[in-house]
Amino acid sequence: MDRWNGRVALVTGASMGIGAGFCEELVKHGMKVVACARTKSKLEALKEQLSGAKGELHPFVMDVSNDEQVLAAFEWAKTTLGGVDLCVANAGIAIGGTILDGKPSDWRSQLDVNLTGTLHCAKVAINGMLERGVNDGHVVLVGSALGYQVARHPQLHFYAITKHALRVSATALRRELLEKKSRIRVSNVSPGYVDTGFASRAMGIPDQAMQAKLKEISMEPLQVSDVIDALIHTISTPPRVEVHDLLFLPTDEDY
Numbered sequence: 001m002d003r004w005n006g007r008v009a010l011v012t013g014a015s016m017g018i019g020a021g022f023c024e025e026l027v028k029h030g031m032k033v034v035a036c037a038r039t040k041s042k043l044e045a046l047k048e049q050l051s052g053a054k055g056e057l058h059p060f061v062m063d064v065s066n067d068e069q070v071l072a073a074f075e076w077a078k079t080t081l082g083g084v085d086l087c088v089a090n091a092g093i094a095i096g097g098t099i100l101d102g103k104p105s106d107w108r109s110q111l112d113v114n115l116t117g118t119l120h121c122a123k124v125a126i127n128g129m130l131e132r133g134v135n136d137g138h139v140v141l142v143g144s145a146l147g148y149q150v151a152r153h154p155q156l157h158f159y160a161i162t163k164h165a166l167r168v169s170a171t172a173l174r175r176e177l178l179e180k181k182s183r184i185r186v187s188n189v190s191p192g193y194v195d196t197g198f199a200s201r202a203m204g205i206p207d208q209a210m211q212a213k214l215k216e217i218s219m220e221p222l223q224v225s226d227v228i229d230a231l232i233h234t235i236s237t238p239p240r241v242e243v244h245d246l247l248f249l250p251t252d253e254d255y
């Protein structure tokens with residue numbers, strides 16, 4: 001991780017869960033982190049919590065589905081900190097509903113955040129790196145195990161579709177970067193069930209009931225720290241190694 005010391009990261013979905021955990025880790029490794037999400041108070045609390053750490057956390061209120069706000073965040077990072085070297089496009093939402101019972105408006109919302117907004121961040125990050133001649137930059141897309149198969153989760157079918165598309169996007173970006181002879185790396189990092197409350201919120205199940213269900217089926221979910229370990233591995237490999245597509249699951253998950 002030494003090579004990231006003093007460099008600039010932009011993380012979306014930074015106000016809680018995986019994003020907040022990863023911001024914390026990057027700041028501990030000396031990075032200047034632009035922490036983006038919609039909830040200002042949570043970003044400010046994270047900044048407070050990290051005061052005195054080796055790096056810096058800069059809260060930036062940004063909705064990834066708002067084109068102007070995305071551009072403003074990257075522009076701010078460029079003018080204030082010199083530009084983004086690492087982009088972790090982690091913001092994601094899931095709205096429960098089968099295809100047959102779901103609403104197109106919910107599908108659009110999920111596409112806007114999980115696919116279009118995420119790819120917009122990747123695009124702006126990569127173009128900024130190319131412009132600045134940053135050849136060792138990295139874009140990490142946070143995908144999902146549901147980006148590989150949809151079995152057993154009918155309520156998350158559309159969410160799974162967005163994560164399938166995101167996984168393909170990582171390869172499309174890789175091809176475009178190869179064309180440009182750039183060594184900027186793109187990784188799609190896909191965990192199975194993580195204990196952040198994300199799935200219970202998506203399905204409208206109280207977290208306590210979800211925890212009881214997990215106990216009943218004897219499934220120990222991944223923790224945020226497990227995802228952080230995978231993300232740190234992904235961005236720490238030598239320049240010749242691109243972790244392009246990483247799937248990891250709770251050992252007991254019925255997948």
Ligand SMILES: NC(=O)c1ccc[n+]([C@@H]2O[C@H](COP(=O)([O-])OP(=O)(O)OC[C@H]3O[C@@H](n4cnc5c(N)ncnc54)[C@H](OP(=O)(O)O)[C@@H]3O)[C@@H](O)[C@H]2O)c1
Pocket residue numbers: 012013014015016017018019036037038039040042062063064065090091092093113142143144145190191192193194195196197198199
């Ligand atoms: N938890 C799991 O089981 C699991 C499994 C596989 C993959 N994932 C993926 O991991 C990522 C993070 O999940 P998590 O479990 O940490 O979720 P989480 O705890 O619900 O956090 C989601 C984060 O995304 C932000 N966000 C949501 N909509 C946004 C938008 N329009 N613009 C900007 N930020 C937005 C939220 O902040 P604000 O509300 O403040 O904007 C929050 O910081 C997601 O992409 C998810 O699909 C999660």
